[in-house]
Amino acid sequence: MAKVLVTPALPYANGAIHLGHLVEHVQVNVFVRALRMAGDEVLCVCGADSHGAPIEIAALKAGKAPERHAADIAAGHAASFARYLCDYDGGYGTTHSELNRQHAERIYLALKAQGHITRREVEQLQDPTDGRWLADRFVKGTCPKCQAKDQYGDSCEVCGSTYRATELIDPKSVITGATPRLAKSEHIFVKLGDFADRLRAFLAHEGVLHASQRHFLERWFEEGLKDWDVSRDGPYFGFNIPGEGNKFFYVWLDAPIGYVSLTEHATAGAWQAWWRDPKVAIHHFIGKDILYFHTLFWPAMLMATGDTLPSAVHVHGMLTVNGTKMSKSRGTFLNADDFAEVCEPQALRYYYAAKLGAEPDDIDLSFEDFVNRVNADLVNNVVNLVSRTVPQLHKVAGGRPAPLDERDPVVVAARARLAEVPALYRALDFAAAVRTVVEVGSVANKLLQDTAPWDVARTDPERARHILTTALWVGKSCLALLKPVVPALVEKLEGMLKVAPFTFDNALAPLSPDVAIGDYVRLFERLDLKKVQSVVKPTEPAPAPLAPAKGDQKKADHKKAPPVEAPPPAEIGIDEFLKVELRAAKVVSATAVEGSDKLIAVKLDVGPLGTRDIFAGLRPHVTPDALVGRTVVVVANLAPRKMKFGTSYGMMLAAGDVPVPLSAEGATPGDRIR
Helix, strand or coil, X not given: CCEEXXXXXXXXXXXXXXXXXXXXXXXXXXXXXXXXXXXXXXXXXXXXXXXXXXXXXXXXXXXXXHXXXXXXXXXXXXXXXXXCCCCCCCCCEECCCHHHHHHHHHHHHHHHHCCCEEEEEXXXXXXXXXXXXXXXXXXXXXXXXXXXCCEECCECCCCCCECCHHHCEEEEECCCXXXXXXXXXXXXXXXXXXXXXXXXXXXXXXXXXXXXXXXXXXXXXXXXXXXXXXXXXXXCCCCECCXXXXXXXXXXXXXXXXXXXXXXXXXXXXXXXXXXXXXXXXXXXXXXXHHHHHHHHHHHHHHHHCCCCCCEEEEECCXXXXXXXXXXCCXXXXXXXXXXXXXXXXXXXHHHHHHCCCCCCCEEECHHHHHHHHHHHHXXXXXXXXXXXXXXXXXXXXXXXXXXXXXXXXXXXXXXXXXXXXXXXXCCCHHHHHHHHHHHHHHHHHXXXXXXXXXXXXXXXXXXXXXXXXXXXXXXXXXXXXXCCCHHHHHHHHHHHCCCCCCCXXXXXXXXXXXXXXXXXXXXXXXXXXXXXXXXXXXXXXXXXXXXXXXXXXXXXXXXXXXXXXXXXXCCCHHHHCCCCEXXXXXXXXXXXXXXXXXXXXXXECHHHCEXXXXXXXXXXXXXXXXXXXXXXXXXXXXXXXXXXXXXXXXXXXXXXXXXXXXXXXCCXXXXXX
């Protein structure tokens, strides 16, 4: 049994939790739940990063003390994370605590005692009305790079440039509106270069950092690690530096120290059992934007005190929504609570898990893909195995499963594939874990489709009982292995099946023939695309309509143009074409749709995108059996289309007067067609 400490980055206490935050916190929570299912001893801590100039500014605007403002924001964070089933040992805490002050002073004094602290004057802006030193966020002016107005003193929101506050054109104090003056003040620095060799050796250890991130950091070493300014002049919302009067720790010094103080709080004082034991594996999860702090500043502080260094710093990508950067004006900068109002939070957990691999790639939340994947792979596939079998088992055998036939090829294959899943969670390849479960579920659904046990039950109820038991066992096992991802759903299943809470040890255990399972309880609702899309409320003006105005409609109707030859298709640009996502897909099954002369119900394997159910109008030209096993081309991002016989989640492409499906033979399911 391993002993593991896990931390997400501490969200800043100056705004609500949004969907970008949830990428990291869902990733952490899935990892922690998986480790606990494996039997590891795990501690997971988190809290609000509660100091710094932005919080002061927001508190001033709100008419609150900074402590109160930060506490109110932190309470909102805790409630949002709870909605998405992300919980933390000791509760959701804060860096504004006496414990964090003590650890900040301990670490600073260790750096000072070892000679790693230096001092020098810096030139900075000062408000002439009250003598207040103005941190970057207390100054606004014109960007020195692009001349955009009303930009803060550290970076431009228009062109993305970074600069010093002293470089702003026509700077103004955010507090008083006065033009600041240049003045000098002595600041305190950590000599980061003292740790260069040790930091380089630390980052070279296998597993500490992904290779791509290690390469990114190399340039900092090549340029030489610069001294790190760790002080700010008061007034400043933070901790006083011991023996320094009106000087305070810069927020980025005490923020990561929160990992230690939150550990002490969660363990009732036993922090050394986690931060001084070399057998403990410490895993930090962060976004790309704070890599420097967690791989250089933070390890240097731990080196000074002899505390345990992280075993791994896991870096995830950024979140985009519908293919673009999150935007307030477009309505896609979405708060977690707003999204939870239109969508079951576990659905988002499932979607993020299905896209989170071991590589630090960016993630796109495409609403259409989100709805399609949750409905097709989770609801119509894995959950479907339970919803179709439990009621039938009650009809056939009073709810008592048959003994599981361990020689059944479906059972043998499922055991082999599903045994791979725990290791995939540990390797942070959640996408592969989810994909494996979905693929195994598809096989069991085909078993039900091919054998139709509800029909078999009329003549051979015992055989039907065995088929239903096999499919239910696969569904139960698949969902048991998805427990880290959709824990509340699986807890409902545990109650329905009357089994002990699932672990990786018992996830694949057979159901007891001696225990009658409970009545079916609806486990999960399908998502509605329109409802999900309703969360977007753009503030940018909508483009002018192209159709004639209502007052002109009658005139337009009376003046019908004479028939003309259809013009050639209008040209489109490459960017517009690339919006159409063509993918290779393998036909898993194909059946004629009863009541239709044209439609074939086709189940497609689209690799990382999961399985898709579509209706293809090819029945007059192709037999269903001739499609099975072929690799075809599918439009993967087409909006779902509701039809008389169900909903089609995509389109299979065909060509010719007698349509022939376009072939993608040789490609792997999910490959992009370019």
